[in-house]
């Protein structure tokens with residue numbers, strides 16, 4: 001099994017990120033630096049993430065097939081995106097077989113351009129991986145075996161142990177960020193939300209421990225977000241990543257996301273349906289978390305053992321440890337690697353013995369849509385964060401039960417099939433010819449982002465209720481004003497920032513933004529807005545600027561506009577990096 005090839009020494013508290021990076025940069029020979037984009041022959045597009053397009057390419061020097069992640073400059077005047085800076089800085093520090101390696105940066109300059117203001121385009125160069133886990137799980141022809149799941153789980157936990165041992169929180173653990181190649185190697189990717197962790201590293205037998213400082217709660221894709229984050233715990237720990245591992249484990253077992261919430265409240269509800277409602281015994285202190293204020297949760301026993309009974313006691317035991325409500329007691333990566341599940345028969349497969357599959361990436365998923373026997377649902381905003389409304393996504397299918405036995409119960413709200421029987425809108429919405437659908441994304445030159453599906457009607461709301469008239473509306477959407485009320489009630493960071501997801505795109509009713517898979521290029525402007533929100537959120541705590549407690553949507557909009565005009569200086573960037 002994979003072992004760390006090089007351990008980066010944990011930095012002592014108080015050392016600046018710059019000093020830490022200087023002390024810990026991986027050996028020069030493992031990072032080549034910067035080359036020109038003309039050194040690569042671009043073969044086709046693999047995916048389009050929030051912060052950049054990803055292309056498949058061949059190195060003209062070495063012949064190696066690589067992935068080029070283009071760093072989108074949504075807002076030229078803001079300079080290099082902070083998320084990309086973070087990702088590059090962290091990846092340069094890391095070296096482990098289960099962490100995607102940053103080989104070098106490639107630059108596309110505009111030497112011939114007469115416009116001097118035009119900036120160079122930067123690309124991150126990483127080894128090409130044949131699949132992401134989410135894409136593999138959507139392929140109806142692929143059924144994971146138990147030894148295969150154990151093999152991927154061990155690699156995932158090895159990678160995470162390495163990260164946590166080196167004081168790095170990933171903060172966006174999800175199937176789409178786990179890349180797999182046809183040699184059976186799994187690598188953790190997408191460090192855009194990762195950061196240094198200013199606490200002691202996890203030790204065997206002690207879960208994730210407790211944190212002393214506050215971190216932003218605006219992290220982790222909703223479906224993979226742990227209950228303590230949904231309840232706005234700011235002193236969170238490495239345990240947030242282990243919750244995500246639990247979600248990914250369950251997803252590999254049943255073949256689709258296990259906790260596909262449609263809003264943050266609905267996410268909490270389906271979590272509690274699965275693992276039981278919180279009490280002072282199973283989640284000490286939960287009542288005093290900011291997000292628990294006014295929550296009325298009818299007691300419910302856990303259903304996890306029943307729902308996963310077909311996978312045996314070993315799998316149920318590991319899943320229960322990973323999905324423990326008490327973040328202090330949630331199993332850490334060191335202990336999870338020693339779990340009896342991995343020693344029980346059938347034993348984990350060896351990576352090299354796993355079968356190979358046809359490539360599947362973000363753009364390839366279209367070809368699997370409509371082919372699944374058991375219809376999976378449409379996501380309702382299954383992307384990073386909840387947006388200011390914390391509402392459900394605006395796109396997806398009509399309400400209805402999911403197809404998987406024991407899952408997809410409509411009462412859980414998270415699993416609703418799309419009309420085409422897919423998690424995502426039918427490929428037909430995008431007019432992809434059937435023959436095209438069989439070719440890997442990088443061989444096609446069509447673009448998925450210009451033909452969006454019609455917006456479906458809203459679905460039923462949650463059962464969890466906030467008091468004081470702040471509960472979701474009947475249609476499951478929260479009104480903006482209610483959200484503002486709720487923001488006011490929430491505790492604020494030092495600078496007065498309310499503890500809400502201000503930098504995350506909203507897929508709520510007042511957003512026309514589709515979920516990630518259906519994103520249009522034209523919505524980059526909205527991404528710009530989101531980036532500005534992100535910067536603004538982080539900046540407020542430093543500058544001491546506070547938001548007025550007497551908010552109104554109009555004043556809020558004016559403030560947004562004012563903020564848009566503010567330039568981002570280097571100090572702000574540095575401070576944002578520290579959050």
Ligand SMILES: Nc1ncnc2c1ncn2[C@@H]1O[C@H](COP(=O)(O)OP(=O)(O)OP(=O)(O)O)[C@@H](O)[C@H]1O
Nearest residue numbers: 047049050051052054067127128129132190361362
């Ligand atoms: N090295 C790689 N090899 C093959 N495919 C890759 C590679 N890196 C990324 N991809 C594909 O591109 C997609 C987007 O990549 P990534 O998650 O790094 O971008 P992002 O902009 O950070 O996305 P997100 O919206 O999830 O934050 C991945 O889900 C994967 O399908």
